[in-house]
Amino acid sequence: MTYGAIREQLAGELTAIEEAGLFKRERQITTPQSAHIGTTQGPALNFCANNYLGLADHPDVVAAARKALDDWGFGMASVRFICGTQTQHRELEREIAQFSGTDDAILFPSCFDANGGIFEVLMGPEDAIISDALNHASIIDGVRLSKAQRYRYSNRDMADLRSQLEAARDADARRILIVTDGVFSMDGYYATLVEICDLAEEFGAMVMVDDSHAVGFVGEHGRGTHEHCGVFDGVTNRVDIITGTLGKALGGGSGGYVAAHQEIVDLLKQRARPYLFSNAVAPSIVAGSRAALAIARDSSEQRERLKHNAALFRSLMTEAGFDLLPGSHPIVPVMFPGEDGARRATEIADAMLTRGVYVIAFSFPVVPRGQARIRVQLSAAHTDDDIRTCVDAFVASRDEVG
């Protein structure tokens, strides 16, 4: 077949995406990532980044990355096990483990890769993986890559989790692994880790938490959802495996990790394919991420600011009559329920951008039908004035769209 025929097929797929209203257009930013950004369509207040602690352009993080270019060079040009491990890679892994309350940690090129690599290594055909229905795409793909038996439970439904555990036990699974996001990114809801750890104990299962939307800022010391839920008290940690990203709160550069028991980390270093066959994280990213982690670990300033910002936004929006999903997380879904919701959410988000406030609307199939929303993400980089500007833009855009 020549490309001519294939071109037509692909063009047809693109048209179908467009006609379904699902075509993603990228807005181009002309500045560093921050609360106030420039775009090719003018300046904007940014309320849709995962820059929770405002560290993406923090001077200490940038300075550490810049210095690393001089001290450590630009690239590694090697996977970790050949000649791609600098002393700072191991330092970062130890620091992540210490912060997470685990024996050790292993860096991956991304958290997508961490989740892509782990299941195949740990879970074989005689094992069972029990996964929350709303888990991140990378967990779904990683589970698919393993030969383990698969079970799924409804989002945060502990009765269903129990049923699935019973099914796995009845099927004589050798090892059982419960896997959940720490925070569900479309809702800002936390996993119910006390109940999950209790069930795991009862059934002799392991617990894995993907804490990408939590590490650095959730919990009293920012150590994650396990700290927030009280299954990690700084010493005892009831979660066996934590995956996370350096691409969100911790500077937002790139890279991901698995923090876990020693044997799990050691085995992943031997067998995890994205670790063995993909380039080591770049030196400047390692150095910048270490600086970001140090800020998250040693100072509560950004965390307190973020908490204040999320609470302020939630209270002003509620006062203005908007329908929010309840909670405390800096992911704040502003709901537009019903038949007409998807259109209203999209039009309001567009109207807000013309007022210089950048937010994103989500509708089916990303979220359930009839539950369209604008997902607002607060950052420690926002000021009270930024938040009031955002709320004012919501009110004015609602009035305009009707």
Ligand SMILES: *Cc1c(COP(=O)(O)O)cnc(C)c1O
């Ligand atoms: C963002 C995210 C990832 C992917 O992280 P990357 O490091 O960008 O690949 C994985 N899991 C969850 C839950 C996420 O939110």
